[in-house]
Amino acid sequence: MIINQFYDTGLAHASYAIIRDAKMIVIDPSRDPQPYYDFAQLHEADIVGVIETHPHADFVSSHLEIHQTTGAIIYCSKLVGAAYPHESFDDGDIIYLADIKLKAINTPGHSPDSICILLEDEDGKEQALFTGDTLFVGDVGRPDLRENAGNITAKKEVLARQMYHSLRDKLMMLPHHVTVYPAHGPGSLCGKNMSPDLDSTIGRELRENYALQIAGEDEFVKVITTDQPFVPHYFGFDVDLNKEGAPAFKQSIGKVTKENVDLEKGVVVIDTRSKEAFAAGHLKGAINLQDGGKFETRLGSIIEPHEKFYLIAATDDALDTVIKKPLK
Template sequence: MYIEQLYTGCLSEAAYYIESNGEAAIIDPMRDIEPYLELAESRNAKIKYVFETHFHADFISGHLDLSGITGAPIIYGPKTEANFDVKIAKDNEMFPLGNCSIQVLHTPGHTLESSCFLLKDESGKDYAIFTGDTLFIGDVGRPDLAQKGESLTTQDLAGMMYESLQSKIMPLADDVLVYPAHGAGSSCGKNLGSETVSTIGEQKQTNYALQQTSKDDFVKAVTEGLSEPPQYFPVNASINKNGYSSLDNVLDKALTALSVEDFDKKSKEENTWIIDTRNKEIFTEGFVPNSVFIGLDGRFAEWAGSIIPFDKKLLIVAEQGMEREAMIRLARVGFDKMQGFLNGGFEAWKNADKPIDMIINVDADELAMDIPFDENIVVLDVRKETEFADGHVKDAVNIPVTNLTDPVSIAAFEDNDNIYVHCQSGYRSTIAASLLKKQDIHNLRNVTGGWEAIKQQENIETEKSVEALN
C-alpha cells in the first residue's frame, strides 16, 4: 500500500494518490492532472477510481479530465446531483483497490454530499481516513456554503456536521491517520492548523470542534467568527457540479503570445482586464496602465478568484517563462476567458515606448511625518474587518481589498484626498492601489511594510475597535 499527498500551496489544497498492487485511486484532484498521471506511470499503476469528497468551492477539480483520459469512474457520496456521468456511492459502500479497500462514509455538513473515504489495509484494518472538508487539522469545514436551491441554514448544516462527526469519525480508532483536503491559509475553515496530516486521537485531544459536549455547543463554536466566504466559491462549486472545458482547450487559447501592438489593441476591448503577476516591488516601479496586480508569489489563485469578475476577458503580464504557471493557476479557480500574454513581458512594452504607470511607495516613517501636516490625508486600511478591529491608525478608513471593485465603496473619496494605502505587510495594498488606479484614483501612496511597520512608529496614533476590546 502506498499513499502520497500532493499539496498545492497557493490554494492550501491536498489531493491524494493511493495505490495497492498496481491499482491506484485519486482523491480530490486539481484541474491540472499531469502529476497524477505521471505518478501512476512511474509506479506502473493503473488509475482505477477518481474519488471526490464533495463539490469543491475553492478550486476546479480535475475529475472530468482525469476520468476522460483514464476511463476511471468519478465517485461521489450519497445526495450528489451532478450534470455529468458519476457513480453515486451508497453510505458504507466498499470499493476494492488492489489488496486494500476504500469505504465511503457519508458525512453531510460542509455540503449535503460531503463524504469521507476510509482506507482499509491488506488485513482489513482501518488505516487512514481522507476527510475532505469535513474534518481539518484543528478545525472542521465551514457550514455556510449551502448551494443554490437548498433551503438550509448555516445552523442546519452545522448540526448535520455534528451528527456526521459523532457517528462516523469519532468512533474510529485513535491511530487512524487523518488526511484532510486543506491546510492553513484555506478559506474553507477558520482555524486550520499548519500540519497536513494527523491522527484521530490527536484531533480528539486538540481540535476545538471535537471537544464540544453538545450539538448546541458545537453549532455555536463552529459558526461564530466565520468570515464571509470568497466571492468565487459559489462560482467554482457550480462549475464542479455542472462541468467545464478541458484544461488543454483553455490553455490552447490562453498561451497565445501577443505582440505589444496586439496586446495593446486587445486591452482596449470591452470587458477586458490586464492582470500583472510579477513581484510587487517590480510591479510598482512600472506597469501597463490599468493593470491589476496579483503577484504569483502570494496566494495568487485565491486573490484572483476573490477580485476578478468571471465574465471578464483576461490578458496576462508575467515574468518571461512564468506565463503558463499563471494561466494554470487562474484555470484552477475557474477562469476560462484568458486571451493571451504579453510576449516579452513588460520590458517589451517599455522598449516599445508605450505609456506606463507606476505606484509610489513610501515607508511608514514618511506617513508618520506627513500625518500632522496634511489635512487631506486619508489612511486606507485594506485588511479584513477583524484585522482592522484588532488595531489600526486612528481615523483610518477600512475597506477590505475585495470590496474595492464596488463603486459604492470608493465613492466617498474626494479629488483632493491624499490616500495612503496599507495592509498587513504590502501584498494586498499593492493589489488595492492597482484597483484604485484602474478606477481613475491616482492620488495615492502605498505604505511598504504595512501595519507591521506602521505600528512600530511611536508618533502614529493607533487604536482598537470597541468590539476588539470587549
C-alpha cells in the same frame, strides 16, 4: 499499499493517490491531472477510480478529465446530482482495490453531499480516513458555502448541526490510531483554524481540535458559524462547475490568447510583476497582484468568474505560469 499526498500550496489543497497491486485510485484531484498520470507511470499502475468527497468550492477538479483519459470510474455521493458519468458512493458502499477496501461514510456538514472515505487494509484493519472538507487538522469544514450553490442548498445553521452529528456519531467513533488525511491545510478558506500539519490521527484530533471539544450542539453551531473567512467570488461558480465536470486543463489553457493586444476599455488589468517593476512604470488603472503563494485566491477575490481581465508578466515563462492559475 502506497498512499501519496499531493499538495498545492497556492490553494492549500491536498489530494491523494492510493495504489495496491498496480491499481490506483485518486481522491479529490486538482485541476491538472498530469501529476497523477506521472505517479501512476512511476509505479506501473493503472488509474481505475477517482473519488470526489464533494463538489469543491475553492478549486476545479480534474475528475472528469481523468475519466475521459483513463476510463477510471468516478465515485461520488448520489446527493451531488453529478452530471458526469459516475457511480454513487454512499454509506454502506465499498470500493475494492485488490485486497483493501475503501468504505463511504456520508458526513454532511461542510456540504449536504460530503463523504469521507475509510480505508481498511488487507487484514481488515481500519487504517486511514480521507476526510475531504469535513475534518481538518485542528479544525472542521465551514458550513456556509452551500446556501446558494450546488444540487442541494442548505442554511449554514442546518449544515452546522449536521456537521456536529457527522463528527460525533461517525468520525469520533473511529479507532484513535486511524490516520486523518484532509483535503486542505493552512491558508485554505474552507476553515478558520487549520494546523500547519497536513495529516493527523483521530486520537490527536479528539485531544487537540477545538471543534471536537465543544460538547453542546447549540454551542457548536454558534462557534462554527461565526468568524469564518470571507468567501471569494468564484466559490459558488466552482461548486457548479465541479458538479458538471470541467473541460480538459490543457484545452482550457489553449483557449487563452497570449499576445500583445489593444486593451479594451473598462477591462481590469492584473500586473503580476514585482512591486519594484510596477512602481517604475505600469498601465493606468492596473492592479499589482504579484505571483506567489495565494495568487489564485487573491485573483478570485478581485475578478468575478465570468469577468474578462488581462494578465501582464515580466517574462513569457512567468506569463505561462500565471495563465494556469485562474483556471484552477
